[in-house]
Each structure stands twice: as C-alpha cells, then as structure tokens.
Amino acid sequence: MISVQEAEAIIQAQVRDFGTEQLPFEKTLGRVLAEDLRTDRDLPPFNRVAMDGIAIRYEDFATGTRTFRIKGTQAAGDSPIEISSPDECVEIMTGAALPPSVDTVIRYEDLELHDGQAKVKIDALQKGQSIHTQGKDRKQGEVVATANQTVNVALVGMAAAVGATQLTVKKLPRTVVISTGDELVDVNQNPSPYQIRRSNSYMVKAALEKYGLQADLLHIADDQSQLKARLQDCLERYDVLILSGGISMGKFDYVPQVLEELAVEKLFHKVQQRPGKPFWFGVHAGGAVVFALPGNPGSTFMCLHRYFMPWLQACLGIARQAGMYAVLNSDFSFQPPLQYFLQVKLNISEQGQLLATPLEGNGSGDFSNLVEADAFLELPAEGSAFQKGEVYRVWPFKEVG
Numbered sequence: 001m002i003s004v005q006e007a008e009a010i011i012q013a014q015v016r017d018f019g020t021e022q023l024p025f026e027k028t029l030g031r032v033l034a035e036d037l038r039t040d041r042d043l044p045p046f047n048r049v050a051m052d053g054i055a056i057r058y059e060d061f062a063t064g065t066r067t068f069r070i071k072g073t074q075a076a077g078d079s080p081i082e083i084s085s086p087d088e089c090v091e092i093m094t095g096a097a098l099p100p101s102v103d104t105v106i107r108y109e110d111l112e113l114h115d116g117q118a119k120v121k122i123d124a125l126q127k128g129q130s131i132h133t134q135g136k137d138r139k140q141g142e143v144v145a146t147a148n149q150t151v152n153v154a155l156v157g158m159a160a161a162v163g164a165t166q167l168t169v170k171k172l173p174r175t176v177v178i179s180t181g182d183e184l185v186d187v188n189q190n191p192s193p194y195q196i197r198r199s200n201s202y203m204v205k206a207a208l209e210k211y212g213l214q215a216d217l218l219h220i221a222d223d224q225s226q227l228k229a230r231l232q233d234c235l236e237r238y239d240v241l242i243l244s245g246g247i248s249m250g251k252f253d254y255v256p257q258v259l260e261e262l263a264v265e266k267l268f269h270k271v272q273q274r275p276g277k278p279f280w281f282g283v284h285a286g287g288a289v290v291f292a293l294p295g296n297p298g299s300t301f302m303c304l305h306r307y308f309m310p311w312l313q314a315c316l317g318i319a320r321q322a323g324m325y326a327v328l329n330s331d332f333s334f335q336p337p338l339q340y341f342l343q344v345k346l347n348i349s350e351q352g353q354l355l356a357t358p359l360e361g362n363g364s365g366d367f368s369n370l371v372e373a374d375a376f377l378e379l380p381a382e383g384s385a386f387q388k389g390e391v392y393r394v395w396p397f398k399e400v401g
Ligand SMILES: Nc1nc2c(c(=O)[nH]1)N[C@H]1C(S)=C(S)[C@@H](COP(=O)(O)OP(=O)(O)OC[C@H]3O[C@@H](n4cnc5c(N)ncnc54)[C@H](O)[C@@H]3O)O[C@H]1N2
Pocket: 179, 180, 181, 183, 184, 196, 197, 198, 199, 200, 201, 244, 245, 246, 247, 248, 249, 250, 253, 275, 276, 277, 278, 293, 294, 295, 296, 297, 299, 364, 365
C-alpha cells in the first residue's frame, strides 16, 4: 500500500491547465486571475482633498493671513474653483479635486466661519496637509494584483476602481460529484429506517464553491450496468469526476472494476492512512481525472481536503502554501501503522502558538464533529503515541481564528 506522500505525488503529477476565460468582474469572487490587473489612471487620480474644510495657499498663511474670504464652495465631483488673491480660500469637501491655485487644506474643526469668511484658529499648519496626492498609492499602469492571485473582496473593489469590467481568469474544470449506494436518498426525500441522505455530495459541492466551481450532482444506483453507462457518459462530458462510496470490499462496491473496464487507468487504490484507506485514483484515456473517495463521510471530507483541493489549486496556478504546523494540545495514541488524520480545533495561545485540540469522534462514519473542527492534524505512520506539545503538520479546512 502506498504512503500519503506517494499518493500526493501521483496526484500532483496529473495537474492540468484548463485554460482561461473572460468574466464580468462581479462574477469573479474566488476565481484565479490569469493576468495582472493594472491601474488605468493614477491612484488617486487627482490631488484628493482628505478633510472637509477650506483650501488655501500655504504661502498666504505663512506670511500672516488668518482670515480668508470664501471664493466659493466646491463639492466632491465639482470642477475646481481657483482663488485669485492671497486672502481667498475655497470651501472644499473630502473627495474634491484640489484646485491648482491652492496647496493646503484646513479642516472645519480648526476654523470659525461667519459672513462668508473663514478664520483659522490654529497657529501652525503643514504645507500640503490633508491632501492625498495624485499617484501616491499607485502610478498609472502599475500592477495592483498579479496573475495567479485569487480574487478576494478587496480585489473586486479594485477592479471596479480601475474600470476593469471584464477580468481574465483561469477556467475551472467541468466537474461532476457522483454518489453511489442504494441506501442513499436525496435530501428532499423521506428516508426509510434503513436509508440515509446523500450528504457527501452536498458537502463536496459546497467545498468546491469556494473557488467558484459549480459542480453537477449525480446519483447512480449500485447496479453494474447502470454504473458503467452513466460513468462512460461522465468521462466524456467532464474533466473531473469525484465519486464517493462503492470502492471498498463490499459485494456491491463496483466502482473500481467498472472504472477499469471503461479504460480509466488506476494510478493507485488504497493509501496507508486513516480515514480514507480505500481511496482510488485514476485517469481516463480521454483525459478525465477520477477521484473515487471512500464513502464514509469523514473519509470523503478528509480526502477531498488533503488531495483534491491541493490538486485543484495546482491546476489553477495558486501558489502552494508552505506547510502549516500546529502543537498537539493533548496526548493522543493510535495503533496501526497508518498516517492518522486527527480532527482538531485550532486556537492561538497567549504565546502566539497554534494549538490543535483533538475532537475525538467515532471513526470515519462519524462526521458530527466536522462542523466544529477546523483542521486535520497529520500524525505520521511511524509513531503510535503522540504527546502533548509535539508539533505536526496541520491541514486547515476553515479560516483560522
Ligand atoms: N471488509 C472491509 N470492509 C471495509 C473496509 C475494509 O478495508 N474491509 N474499509 C472500510 C473503510 S476504511 C471505509 S472508508 C469504507 C469505504 O467504503 P466505500 O467507499 O465502499 O463506501 P460505501 O460502502 O458505499 O459506503 C460506506 C459508508 O458511507 C456511507 N455513504 C456513502 N456515500 C454517502 C453519501 N453520498 N453521503 C452520505 N453517506 C454516504 C454509506 O452509507 C456507508 O455507511 O468501507 C469500510 N469497509
């Protein structure tokens, strides 16, 4: 049986490039940029007034003028009002473009306004104060986001600011999430006492949405000929098949055999790990990649995050994060020589250490703790007794914090 590291290497060798596409920028959250995003103008595009008040020429204040006649009021978006004598000022609002005849802004809090005059109450000013100067943040044509960056909320705002209404992003693989098993009913159906709902399919679909990937869902009965026909169709129509269930030793676990009959080359079956030991992985002659994950919900979840998500990230060109590590926060022991993925809750100690507290469950059929857990702690196959305070690799599946 291969190790976790070998399985990972085999999967990473099957990374594919799915090309690029253009999308309206509002539809790109979670997608990966395929080109640099540049400013179309300086940022800010003009000398932007940063406080509500008046704008004066600093020179006039420096030579003793304290009371300024208000030449006019300039709102944000108005064309600039120019002063024409040393005792004049412009009443001006935050966001207005500073007129070239003035160079310093004084906020209302430091003024007394009456009869069309503004009297300065303070003794010292800095030339150029309260002005966000043109191009200070970025110059025209400068890069504000680089290719391979995931579009986040701030990036959507930046695209809007620079007028990039269409963004070129990495295309996502056409993906189908397939459940197998006659005990499974859809969420809208009423399960009999011997049936359960197809929760894996929805869990997998939800995980993929983080990258904007909208997978199709399909259920196939435990019937060899149906399985063969439906999988054949999927292998032609999709880039990726994610199956859950039907890959172990059961009499009705037809998936591995049927996949091989359909010319999907098996690259491995079974990994030295718990949960997720029966994991099957292969590629179709036509190019489709097949992740056949074990049906137990804890196994499906773990294999998805430990193998599929890093593969997808690599396909999309997302820079691989350096491994993250956490401190085991209580003793844990585990007998067989398998790499153990322990569900943990993460928190950061007063010393700034990332602590991983085990959430012990009832094996991979128990997924009740996953809602509360933050990550898997990867305990090496070589050990069996793991002590509080030891440090291991951690695979977060939620935001830390
Ligand atoms: N004789 C052996 N039996 C089993 C072994 C073994 O080595 N020898 N391995 C066990 C391990 S480990 C796992 S994991 C499971 C994997 O089983 P399969 O991948 O064949 O999955 P199924 O048999 O179809 O189902 C297992 C379990 O998961 C539930 N399931 C399946 N699909 C879904 C879904 N979409 N949503 C929710 N739950 C699902 C299913 O009802 C079963 O309870 O095999 C062990 N057996």
